[in-house]
Structures are given as C-alpha cells and as structure tokens.
Amino acid sequence: MGSIGMKMPDLSELRAAMRGRAVVAEARVVLADRLGCHEAEALQHLIWLARDLGMELEDAASLLIAHSPAGADVPDLPADAELMRRSVEAAHQAYRTVEAAAGGGEPGTLNEPGTLNEPPAVNEPPGRPAEADTARPLEADTARPAEADMESDARLLEGTPEDPVAQAVLDAALGSACLLVPIRAVDGHVVDFLHAAFGAVAEDIFGRSPEELIGRRLLRTDPGSRLNGLFPAYVEVLETGRPFARGPFDYTAVHHGTSRIVQLSIRCVRVPTGVCLTWRFHDEEERLRRRLDRSERLAKIGFSEWNLATDEHDWSPQMLANYGRLEDEGPLVLDELPKIVEPADLPLFEQAVHVLFNRREPVQVEFRIRTPDGANRHLWLYAEPTLDRSGLLTNISALTQDITSRRSMEGVLAETRRDLLRLQGETARERQVALTLRRAVLPPDRVLAGAPGVSAAVRSIPAENTARIGGDWYVTRVLPGGRSMFAVGDASGHGLAATADMARMRNGLLGLAYTGEDAGRLLSWLNDLVHDVGPATTGTAVIGHFDPETRELCWAGAGHPPPILVRDGRARLLEAGGEPDPLLGAFPGMEYRTSTVRLRSGDLIVLYTDGLVERRGTDLDDQIDMLAGIVVSHGGELHQMLDDILKGMALDRFADDTTLFALRVR
Known part of the structure; x- marks a missing residue:
C-alpha cells in the first residue's frame, strides 16, 4: 500500500501526445501526396478541412489515413538553405585561399623610385612551421608597408607628369575610373601599379574613398587581382597597347579579413603614363534580375x-x-x-x-x-x-x-472534403451503434441494491466525441452467501470495436463471478479469455469482493489505476506489493495476485478509469491527488459526491469515456 503523495511513473500522456502528432504527420504526408504540394501546405489544408467539418484535427487525420493508400511520398523541394550554406562555406574557403596566397606573395621592396629588388631567399629557422608566412593576415603587409616603399611610391607619384589623355578618359567615364602608373623592377618588368588619380565618380568594393587609395599599390589594396588574372591583363595592356575588357563576372576581394563577392565589368586602356581602368558593379542589377526570374519561376x-x-x-x-x-x-x-x-x-x-x-x-x-x-x-x-x-x-x-496545380489542388480538396463528409456520416452511425450497444450492456446507475453492509453509486459517461467512445465498463453483483462483487475496467481503443471488446470482457466476468473464486483468479481467467477468444485486444480492470461478515475487501488489479481508500478523513492508495500486475491480454497464463484489507464502518472505496484523471499537460499523480482531496473533503451522500467529483475534476466529456464507482461501508 502507498500514500497519495507517492509518484508513480506513467507515460500514457506522453504516448498519447506522440500518437496524436504521428497521426497528423502521416495524414499530412498522405494529403501532400494527393495534392502534389509541400507537407507544410498540406497541413494547412488539413487544418482547414477539419475546421470546416467541425472535427478535431487528429480525428480528421485518422479518417484520412484510414481511407488512403499507404506509402504516400512527397517530392522533395530544392534545399535552398543548404545550397546557400555550401556556397557561403565555399566562398569563405576561397577567401582564405586568396588571403594566404596574397599574404605570402609580396614581391619585394622598392630600392629606387619605380624599381624593385627581388626579395632574398631566407632559410627558415628550425622548428618554424613552413606555412607561417602564408597564414599571416593579408592586411599585415598592407597596413604596414616598408618605409622605403612609402618614400619611393611618393616620389613616383610626385614625378608622374600630367597626362591629358588619362584625364580625358577619367572625365569621360560614366562610372568609376582610375589611373594606374606602373612600378617596375630593376630589370624593367612591371611588379605592381600605383593609384595615381581617380575620376569624378569612384566606387570601391569596400567603400574606400579615392583619397584612401591614391598613392597606394594595387596589389596591396586588391591582392585578388593577381590571382584572378586581372593584374597580368593590365600589364599586357601596358606593354602591347591592346585594350582589355571583361565582364560581367564574379569578383572576390578581401579587406581586413572580410571577403566580398560582386558582379563586375572592367575595361582597361593604355595611356602615356600607364593604364586607365573603368569598372562598374552589377550587384543591384543582378539582384533585381535574379529576383524577377525567381518570382516568375515560383509564381509561374x-x-x-x-x-x-x-x-x-x-x-x-x-x-x-x-x-x-x-x-x-x-x-x-x-x-x-x-x-x-x-x-x-x-x-x-x-x-x-x-x-x-x-x-x-x-x-x-x-x-x-x-x-x-x-x-x-x-x-x-x-x-x-x-x-x-x-x-x-x-x-x-x-x-x-x-494555375494548373491550383485547379488540380482545388479538385482534390473538393474530393477529399466529400470523402471526409461521407466518413463523418459513417462515424456518426458507428457512434450511434456503439452507444446503443453500451446502453444495452451496462445497467442503470442503481447498483448493489440490497447488498448487506454497504451502499454504492456509479457514474459511467461515454465520450461525446464520435471517434473517442471507448471501452469503459463496470460490474456489480450480490453473490450467493452475501458477498458483494464490484469491478471497473477499460478495453483498449475507441469506437465500435472497443465497445464490442468491453461487452466481451464484462459478460465474461459476469459468468466467471459465480464460480466463487477470489479476485486474482477471476482476473487470470479473464486474461485468458481476452487473449484467446475473439480479436486480440488488451484492457485494464480492478475487481473487488467485500465480505460483510469479516469486513474484508479482497481485490486484484490488472494495469488499472489503483483504488482509493478513505478512512478517518485521510486517503491512501490501495497497492499490491511489488510491481503492478500487467494489462489483460498482454501475457497468456498470467497469475494475478489477490490483496486483502480489513475495512471499518464509514470507510470509502473509490474506483475510476483513466478518463477521469488523465489530462494533457498534467501529471497523473497530481490528478489522482486532486481526486483524493475532493473525496476526503466530501462527507455527503454518495450520488452527490460523484457529481461533485466530476465537476471538481473538470471532466473533459469530449476526450474519453469516464467511469466512477464509490462504495461505503455501513
């Protein structure tokens, strides 16, 4: 036996919620297959159908699954997010490669204005990683050029003569333009360019102004131009005089560890002092074009x-x-x-x-x-x-x-709505049959009339939801010799099948009751009956015998919520020692235990089914504690007490059947 405050592990609420979600998820896949749309859109249509038909979402989903072919598949949509992620990762990898290559590719330092000495070979000291130079941040060299370079670059810029041709190109450019003067090594080959002048409109990829770039080297401000072939192209224009044009193309640049990709068009021509560049960014145009193309494609x-x-x-x-x-x-x-x-x-x-x-x-x-x-x-x-x-x-x-898919979807939805209406009618007829069978099987609320030493009352309420009518049942009998037998049970499942299982369990117990065997033996026989006779099913039950001469209550349970004993204003659970015995129909040949407790005058026994205490989002033990508290606080007539319990427990008549039985010792 245990106290009301003890916590009993119970996963029924979690399992019920998981089953509900699984049913809706499966129905979503089925409807998506029928409509030829994505699962998210199919779920919205399922919600609308359920709302239109006045049904619970899970009930509409169950009907749809039960009358749909298995194996429905939904075509996958393009994984835009994954493609974007991979593209970004690839871009960042490319940027890191550019940084590493450019950081280690500094050609050398200037010696005389406009000339450059090749860097001497340096032997790495032992233990230094070979990749240390390439891992150096790109802007380390850019931000801190050699003092000799700065002086020689300034002299080169100051010594560059006026170039009317270059100025005419800069003035005539509709977009960004600049003049690059060459920096040559001792042998005369071009190793870099110096920004010498800019046009009236100049836009850098990183927003740097002409004032920030004038007098700075091209390969230090834009090291990517060496790797993507632009720098060699500028040198070829300078040496051959043939104009160069490229674009639009994707151009990658790195600055202070930040990488960017833009759509770019470039033109390059030779002028007396060097080369003139004109360029134009196409990002906004390309963005608008892609947006229009995507809008056309998605909306067809x-x-x-x-x-x-x-x-x-x-x-x-x-x-x-x-x-x-x-x-x-x-x-x-x-x-x-x-x-x-x-x-x-x-x-x-x-x-x-x-x-x-x-x-x-x-x-x-x-x-x-x-x-x-x-x-x-x-x-x-x-x-x-x-x-x-x-x-x-x-x-x-x-x-x-x-709008082909829309019209097709409308047709399928109309057909689905007709199917659900038909199934709803069939379910309503099934509910009526189940209720009729239930009323025929279960006796009126007047129970144990004339039983010696006890008075009893019962409430058995079917679920109002058509699909949730379950298998709750109860039995009361005054046996030969004066003993009172009472039992409460619940056949698994819902609907007409559960009602039929309920009738089989109840009628089987009525026949077995007159053997005079104890409660544990009756449960063992009932277990074999449930397992061997008719369709396979499971269920729970608790059976009790009260002997008015000895005032002993002998009881046994099979996976059912434990009875509550109220004595002297305190309540406790009646529990058999050890692990609870399993469900009916779970294990053939199972021997169920019988427990005994001696009752006193005024003691109250309460039996109930899970429909009274199970609620979504609440703990089962807390609900049983609430039930016990209501019973303890009520000292009035049994029928009134049962009505007050149903009201106090906020009975959800829509969710499940509920049976509540009370017996008081006189």
Missing part, C-alpha cells in the same frame, strides 16, 4: 510584349514555359493560339481577344491549353492595350500565370 507568371508596328514579340522565359515552348522555338503568334486552346474554352478566349483589339480594353480570362508534349494546363491571362496619342493601338502587354 510569364510576361510578354507585342509591338504591333514592328510585329516583334518579346516573351520572358516563364511565358515560354507556360505555353510549353522551348527557347529556340520562340513565342507563339496570335493566329496560333486558338489551335492549342481547349475547344470548350475557345469561345471565351475569342471573346477576350475581341474586347482587347476592338474595344481596346484590358481583359482577364482563364482557359485551358494542350501543350506540344500533350500536357493539359490551366492558364490565367491578363492583357492590356497601349494606345498612342491619336488613339491607335500600338502595343499589347500580357501576363500569363500557370
């Missing part, structure tokens, strides 16, 4: 322009895709469109064309087409005319959206 919206004066047709890639056209096939002309429109929709399409050209008004129309590959598509078209000042029609702008 295509755009087109038809110049009536030149008869030129301009279709976006998605416009071609909506009509099943390849890029090399080009747009359809107006005379070809009726050939692919479904005959049933052709009058509507022709009416729209008439309004557009004759009345010169915008039109909206939905129609179906058959593409060259034989696919049927639903298209929504919006077209608008453009008129010149004299009112003549000069241009047609059109937008077409492929």
